[in-house]
Amino acid sequence: MALHTVDVVIVAVYLLGMLAVGWAVARRIRGFSDFFVAGRALTTPMLICTIVSTYYGLDVLFGDSGDAAKEGVVIWFVYTNPYVLTLLVAAFFVASRFEKTDFMSIPDVLAAHYGSTARVAGAAASFFYSLPIMAIMGMAAFGQVLFGWPLWVGAVAGSVLAAIYTVLGGFWADVLTDTVQFVIMCVALAVALPFAVHAAGGFDQVEATLGPKFFAPLGTAPPLYTAAFGLTALSVLVEPSFYQRIFAARDRRAVRNAFLWGILVWTAVNWAVSAVGIAGASLMADGTLPADTPPDQVLLRVVLHYLPVGLSGLFLGGCLAAAMSTIDSYLLIAAGNVVYDVYRPLVRPDMDDRTLVGYTRTAIVGSALLCILLGLYFQRIKEAWAFMATILTATVLVPMSWALIRHKSGQAPRPMPLAGALSTTAGLLTVLSYYTVLGVAGTRNEALATREITVWGLNLLNEYALFFALPASGLGFVVGAILERRR
């Protein structure tokens, strides 16, 4: 696609601005608390911006709009709204549990309740979940579609830029750039949405072109598949970026209010990308856009086709913002998993602040390199992410849930190392076994873009792994707790 000079300048100014923020913040870093959790000083508006923009990246912009272009409003009603329920739980229950603690990560919480084994298992699951492979490959695809770059160029450019200001300024740099990215992303969508709907002739015309099935709230997928997808919303309760922001909040009211306002913004973003995707489907059906437009390019092509110069540059900036706000935060979390959660407690428990910050900076660079390599290796990024998200949820959800229930500020919890070890191990091994069996003995289901196998008359898909892994993790926890009581 050809870009106007004005659009390129807007994008360039945005990228340089991000680097300037990192440089400006670097000199204010006084210790690891500043570097990793912004000195625990974040207020509600800051938290709203960083929580929303971190959690939503190109996978939402391009992925959800592409899915909506194929399936319609069901994407908003069934595949994104279940997350609202778990976010409400996070707002009212999770946020309040950790006020006045010095936790900095999920593995910290696991270690306090279950000891080293749970810490390491949780750190490993969080590390592989947090590697922002999808966002970096989104940048790669972005560069390929817009500039004709080879995939590796976009991947390297995106990760290097985000890594630079994150290495310099840590979490404060992430928060400040996330805020700029939040505004750009939201305003860009607010501008693009009415343009796209108008270009398609309005929703009445779209329904006449595509048919009523596009506006059926529950869609046509099998109910069990829909339920399994809804189960992925549980990952919110163990989302590493949320916990980092909970620990970075000034007080529990700030983070609770941030989640509540964030739910409103997320819901609006979900509708915006879904509606643009549906409008794009209508434009493809009536021949305005090429009928063979790949689903994850629908949003970009609709916007670039209809937005005037300047506004299209703003939207491109919004896309970059969506990717980089995800990349910077998750690179920092992944680096923290390696250095703060595993290396420091197991190898150098007396590590001083300055060394901790230095090692974490090095780990940020290492994580970025690993992301680029893994991203260029995996063919289907979305399936790789789904696997890692399942690993995280299966490993950590049960022990973290019990820790949330038990945790009382100011009181040291009674350790349950065997329960934590058995729970994390059982969940992890169940997921690995399930995926291995489907990978080896299953067949490809192209319609649902997954693998399946029929066992005893039951048709099992990859997405059903949690139906087995969570009970296994729960069983491991109960067995471990009973054995500990008997000691």
Place this chain on the structure above:
Amino acid sequence: MNVWDLMTYLAVAVLGPGAVIIFVFFLRDLGRIVKELDDSQPGARPRPPPPGDSKAGSPPPSGGDPDRPAQV
């Protein structure tokens, strides 16, 4: 106007003016935090911390059991 149009108008209102309002409040809070940090620098006139700010800039726990972070 149908329900999809209404949802679209609401989404535009939240993502447009709503995001800008949040940004304005962000700038207000950022200004306060920067002022607090500047006032806490060596040589600055000491100011009492505002309520609920006791954890700003606190260092991580060092020494002791690394698997049991200190709790306030």
